[in-house]
Amino acid sequence: MESITKARKICHLLLRFLAFGATLSAVIVMATSHEKASVLVFQFEAKYTNTPAFKYFVIANSLVTVYGFLVLFLPPESFLWRLAVATDLVFTMLLVSSISAALAIAQVGKKGNSHAAWLPICNSVPKFCNQVTGALVAGAIAMIIYMILLLNSIHRVLDPLILRKC
Amino acid sequence: MASGNVEKLELSFSAVPDKPKKDWVLMSLRVLAFLATASATLVMALNKQTKNFVVATIGTTPITVSITAKFHHTPAFIFFVIANGVASLHNLVMIGVDILGPRFDYKGLRFVLIAILDMMNLVLASAGDGAATFMSELGRNGNTHARWDKICDKFESYCNRGGAALIASFIAIILLLVTTVMSISKLKPKN
Numbered sequence: 345m346e347s348i349t350k351a352r353k354i355c356h357l358l359l360r361f362l363a364f365g366a367t368l369s370a371v372i373v374m375a376t377s378h379e380k381a382s383v384l385v386f387q388f389e390a391k392y393t394n395t396p397a398f399k400y401f402v403i404a405n406s407l408v409t410v411y412g413f414l415v416l417f418l419p420p421e422s423f424l425w426r427l428a429v430a431t432d433l434v435f436t437m438l439l440v441s442s443i444s445a446a447l448a449i450a451q452v453g454k455k456g457n458s459h460a461a462w463l464p465i466c467n468s469v470p471k472f473c474n475q476v477t478g479a480l481v482a483g484a485i486a487m488i489i490y491m492i493l494l495l496n497s498i499h500r501v502l503d504p505l506i507l508r509k510c
Numbered sequence: 511m512a513s514g515n516v517e518k519l520e521l522s523f524s525a526v527p528d529k530p531k532k533d534w535v536l537m538s539l540r541v542l543a544f545l546a547t548a549s550a551t552l553v554m555a556l557n558k559q560t561k562n563f564v565v566a567t568i569g570t571t572p573i574t575v576s577i578t579a580k581f582h583h584t585p586a587f588i589f590f591v592i593a594n595g596v597a598s599l600h601n602l603v604m605i606g607v608d609i610l611g612p613r614f615d616y617k618g619l620r621f622v623l624i625a626i627l628d629m630m631n632l633v634l635a636s637a638g639d640g641a642a643t644f645m646s647e648l649g650r651n652g653n654t655h656a657r658w659d660k661i662c663d664k665f666e667s668y669c670n671r672g673g674a675a676l677i678a679s680f681i682a683i684i685l686l687l688v689t690t691v692m693s694i695s696k697l698k699p700k701n
Contacts, residue, residue, distance in 0.1 A: 389655075395653060397644040430694075433687070433691070437633065449648065452645075459584075460583070460649070462658040495629075
């Protein structure tokens with residue numbers, strides 16, 4: 345019985361650590377993405393601060409990173425885990441909307457929009473585009489892990505004393 | 511023998527639990543959320559504006575081109591419409607389940623299923639919102655770094671209607687958040 349509880353706790357801690365790592369890597373990869381290119385005669389620098397969507401992505405992921413770091417230190421049997429369900433929900437929502445926004449703008453950057461006469465920019469700055477794609481993938485992984493953690497939190501609220509596999 | 515059977519029958523009747531109280535707060539929240547998501551879907555789906563532009567002038571006759579702005583020109587708005595449509599369907603189904611009562615129950619899994627589906631619904635709705643918000647911000651302000659022109663100065667009512675659909679969707683998300691927290695709080699731990 346003791347070993348199952350321990351395995352469950354370790355599994356839960358591992359998931360939270362993975363989510364923390366994923367959001368942290370998303371922030372770092374997106375924040376260090378910048379590339380200079382010269383199109384025709386003018387200099388053109390692509391940074392993540394050019395678009396409010398990418399700024400929102402970085403801000404949201406850093407908030408979730410800080411939250412994930414704090415939650416790692418919560419003692420396993422404290423009563424604050426009920427509050428953790430609600431805050432998990434809010435932060436998952438934040439994460440999902442930030443990924444969706446960044447994905448929408450990145451799609452316009454990659455394919456352009458013929459109806460609005462917006463040309464794609466990925467041809468001029470391919471390294472920037474690749475880094476943004478990497479950051480989005482990390483964010484997507486973090487989102488999936490957070491959804492698994494949400495289901496897990498509901499499970500813990502439902503029967504905290506019955507031992508199950510995590 | 512007959513009186514013993516009657517006693518047994520009476521005992522079994524009293525062992526049937528009372529009907530649980532209907533939760534009117536949750537029900538009214540779901541109805542409001544359904545109205546909000548449905549209106550967001552409809553307003554965005556019927557969003558269309560046609561405008562004539564003068565492209566060139568040959569001699570004295572101007573050549574006009576009519577350009578239409580529709581919601582399905584952008585994948586972000588398509589996703590917004592789909593997400594809000596699915597969310598309003600989900601709210602409708604949940605209202606139906608609430609009205610029909612506790613007849614649909616399988617070993618007490620009903621509340622767990624409702625909580626999980628509510629969560630998925632919330633995540634979907636917030637994803638649709640995030641994409642559409644930043645796409646319409648791009649349309650309103652353009653992006654000088656990427657040389658993308660803004661389109662809202664030419665298609666005013668298209669942008670305004672899109673903004674109204676977004677506001678309805680934000681209201682729906684707040685209502686859905688409260689609903690989800692309430693459904694999760696209904697799960698009581700087995701002691």
